[in-house]
Amino acid sequence: MLSYILRRLATGLVTLFGISVISFFIIQLVPGDPAQIQTSQIADAAVSERVYQQLRELYGLDKPIPVQYANWVGKLVVGDFGSSFHDGRRVSAKIGEALWPTLSVALLSFMLTLIISTPIGIYSALRQGGGFDRSVSTGLYMLYSVPNYVAGMLLILYLGVKWDLLPFRGMRSDGYDEMTTLGQMWDLAQHYVLITFCFTFGNLAYYSRFIRQNLLEVVRQDYIRTARAKGLGERSVVLKHAFTNSLIPLISLIGLTLPFVLGGSVILEYMFNWPGLGRLYFESVLQRDYPTIMALNFITALLVLGITFIADLTYGLVDPRISYEK
Amino acid sequence: MATEATTNTTTGGAPAARSYWHITWRRFRGHRLGMVGLCVVAVLFLVAFLSPILANEQPILCRFDGGIYYPAVVDLVHQVPGTSLIIQKQRPYRLATFDFKREFDPERGDWALWTPVRYGPREIAAEPLAGPSSRHWLGTDQSGRDVLSRMVHGTVVSMKVGFLSMGIAVILGLVFGCIAGYAGGIADLVISRFIEVVQCFPAFFLILAVLAWFPPSIENVMIVIGLTRWVGIARFARGEILRIRETDYALAARSLGVRPAQLVLRHLLPNALAPVLVSVTFGIAVSILIEAGLSWLGFGVQPPDASWGTILRSGYENLFTAGHMIPPACVAIFLAVLSFNLVGDTLRDVIDPRLQAERA
Numbered sequence: 001m002l003s004y005i006l007r008r009l010a011t012g013l014v015t016l017f018g019i020s021v022i023s024f025f026i027i028q029l030v031p032g033d034p035a036q037i038q039t040s041q042i043a044d045a046a047v048s049e050r051v052y053q054q055l056r057e058l059y060g061l062d063k064p065i066p067v068q069y070a071n072w073v074g075k076l077v078v079g080d081f082g083s084s085f086h087d088g089r090r091v092s093a094k095i096g097e098a099l100w101p102t103l104s105v106a107l108l109s110f111m112l113t114l115i116i117s118t119p120i121g122i123y124s125a126l127r128q129g130g131g132f133d134r135s136v137s138t139g140l141y142m143l144y145s146v147p148n149y150v151a152g153m154l155l156i157l158y159l160g161v162k163w164d165l166l167p168f169r170g171m172r173s174d175g176y177d178e179m180t181t182l183g184q185m186w187d188l189a190q191h192y193v194l195i196t197f198c199f200t201f202g203n204l205a206y207y208s209r210f211i212r213q214n215l216l217e218v219v220r221q222d223y224i225r226t227a228r229a230k231g232l233g234e235r236s237v238v239l240k241h242a243f244t245n246s247l248i249p250l251i252s253l254i255g256l257t258l259p260f261v262l263g264g265s266v267i268l269e270y271m272f273n274w275p276g277l278g279r280l281y282f283e284s285v286l287q288r289d290y291p292t293i294m295a296l297n298f299i300t301a302l303l304v305l306g307i308t309f310i311a312d313l314t315y316g317l318v319d320p321r322i323s324y325e326k
Numbered sequence: 327m328a329t330e331a332t333t334n335t336t337t338g339g340a341p342a343a344r345s346y347w348h349i350t351w352r353r354f355r356g357h358r359l360g361m362v363g364l365c366v367v368a369v370l371f372l373v374a375f376l377s378p379i380l381a382n383e384q385p386i387l388c389r390f391d392g393g394i395y396y397p398a399v400v401d402l403v404h405q406v407p408g409t410s411l412i413i414q415k416q417r418p419y420r421l422a423t424f425d426f427k428r429e430f431d432p433e434r435g436d437w438a439l440w441t442p443v444r445y446g447p448r449e450i451a452a453e454p455l456a457g458p459s460s461r462h463w464l465g466t467d468q469s470g471r472d473v474l475s476r477m478v479h480g481t482v483v484s485m486k487v488g489f490l491s492m493g494i495a496v497i498l499g500l501v502f503g504c505i506a507g508y509a510g511g512i513a514d515l516v517i518s519r520f521i522e523v524v525q526c527f528p529a530f531f532l533i534l535a536v537l538a539w540f541p542p543s544i545e546n547v548m549i550v551i552g553l554t555r556w557v558g559i560a561r562f563a564r565g566e567i568l569r570i571r572e573t574d575y576a577l578a579a580r581s582l583g584v585r586p587a588q589l590v591l592r593h594l595l596p597n598a599l600a601p602v603l604v605s606v607t608f609g610i611a612v613s614i615l616i617e618a619g620l621s622w623l624g625f626g627v628q629p630p631d632a633s634w635g636t637i638l639r640s641g642y643e644n645l646f647t648a649g650h651m652i653p654p655a656c657v658a659i660f661l662a663v664l665s666f667n668l669v670g671d672t673l674r675d676v677i678d679p680r681l682q683a684e685r686a
Contacts, residue, residue: 018523145664150656301526
């Protein structure tokens with residue numbers, strides 16, 4: 001077990017190193033550095049050139065790329081992501097601000113997905129081929145094929161503009177500060193509805209199909225027949241014997257999708273004017289804000305690797321047959 | 327029939343290889359939803375190819391000032407790359423300043439067989455942001471261009487991006503997947519690690535970064551999508567090759583002295599193609615989605631060219647005054663994604679013999 005964990009950590013470190021090197025070089029190769037973007041407004045050519053050089057020196061862009069990379073890693077080791085090239089604020093502060101909007105929507109949508117899709121999946125697996133199974137799976141399949149930003153546009157158009165039912169710009173209405181605490185909560189909740197729905201509905205279809213499929217495979221196993229034969233009630237057979245055994249693929253699916261949910265969606269957050277990570281990312285790319293981009297890349301990669309790792313470890317907890325010794 | 331088909335696919339081998347796709351097609355035809363999806367794909371493809379004679383500011387056939395002309399047909403021929411070197415539009419029609427509609431004069435004996443939509447995708451035809459009417463079925467956009475015509479020509483962009491970007495992805499994926507799967511050892515280690523690295527990136531970052539480097543255009547969008555989508559295919563191909571490499575017929579071919587390159591190309595790859603095809607079909611849906619999303623963000627197709635994403639964007643920018651552009655673009659994107667997903671799902675059911683056995 002320990003040797004497995006150590007081996008995984010070692011390969012994970014190598015991958016992280018690869019990711020950081022590649023993204024560092026991609027960023028540097030993109031023409032138009034931040035100093036250039038920030039001095040493009042200065043009319044006087046001589047002044048512009050002087051400020052440009054000073055900025056490059058300030059940001060450390062005048063050094064060779066490997067040196068810049070070494071500096072970045074050196075700071076990273078002590079947990080410092082540096083300061084934004086765009087507004088000079090700490091990158092960690094910028095990310096910290098954007099984290100909660102994205103994280104809250106992601107967790108909310110994730111909980112909703114599991115709460116809704118688990119019963120649907122179980123029920124349609126039990127009544128396989130029945131009316132409920134077929135109508136629900138067709139409906140969910142159609143939903144699954146609706147891209148989330150397409151749904152977002154339609155919801156904004158109808159619920160937001162035409163019928164004027166729900167807000168769709170940002171997290172708060174104007175005059176949020178004057179509201180009572182209850183009013184503020186109500187306002188916030190309203191702003192969450194549309195964007196959370198957009199994040200949720202696609203996964204809903206995917207997860208319930210997935211749960212249904214796995215359960216169907218488990219139900220055919222001999223031990224389920226044994227459980228039935230020894231006279232257990234249907235409820236106990238399904239929930240205790242079948243469903244728990246169909247959990248392993250579900251865990252790996254969660255492991256695969258969670259990091260991308262946490263990363264937010266550039267288009268959706270941009271569309272809903274949501275101050276989250278996706279939006280921060282998009283703006284940082286436009287501003288060539290190297291430290292912020294690097295930090296976001298690094299954190300996403302860390303999440304992907306970390307969550308896959310945890311998911312792999314959980315297999316062993318859920319299924320004692322899986323052994324890590326080889 | 328099902329059992330016979332199953333034995334054929336599981337034993338594989340050279341003699342069955344020709345009939346394999348035939349059997350697959352026979353089974354595919356049995357799935358109603360899959361066929362519906364395939365039909366929608368075919369219609370989208372036709373609309374894309376025929377777009378010059380479906381929506382054009384110049385007629386299919388006309389008599390103008392005593393001569394007979396067919397400008398839209400020439401546009402149609404130009405859909406095939408390279409033909410513009412052989413055939414060109416006749417004199418007045420190829421001039422940018424020539425406005426056929428204004429010069430058109432029935433009293434002189436002029437007549438014209440118009441395309442179903444009489445407006446070109448870039449033609450400024452009416453006042454901006456007009457709602458749907460009998461002349462402009464889907465209304466006009468912020469510059470007064472016909473939305474229906476732009477939708478028709480947006481189909482070209484989506485189909486091109488979908489198929490060509492996946493073409494790039496397939497080539498890269500198969501090459502790297504085969505090398506990793508067959509050669510094993512160091513090559514496999516390096517390629518697998520590289521695949522893992524690429525997969526850890528937010529795909530959107532790669533795309534945005536590369537597009538910030540290259541000027542945004544549909545060609546660059548295609549290349550970039552292809553460059554980010556190949557890893558999935560490579561993983562699939564690697565897995566399949568690893569599996570097939572150990573089969574008896576691969577061993578037989580090897581003991582006959584077939585060289586590695588030939589073994590992979592002739593014996594292993596054709597048998598690994600089916601699962602790859604499934605992932606390509608889903609990949610096309612994803613590429614169409616990414617293209618529309620990038621165009622929506624302003625990184626894809628540039629104005630005045632039309633794409634479903636840019637139409638959606640103009641709708642978003644004029645939400646309160648002209649929402650009429652949003653539903654058509656949404657429906658188009660949804661239909662394209664749904665039909666490719668349906669085809670992909672059906673293909674997977676048809677190709678996987680395990681599922682087939684369960685059904686039977």
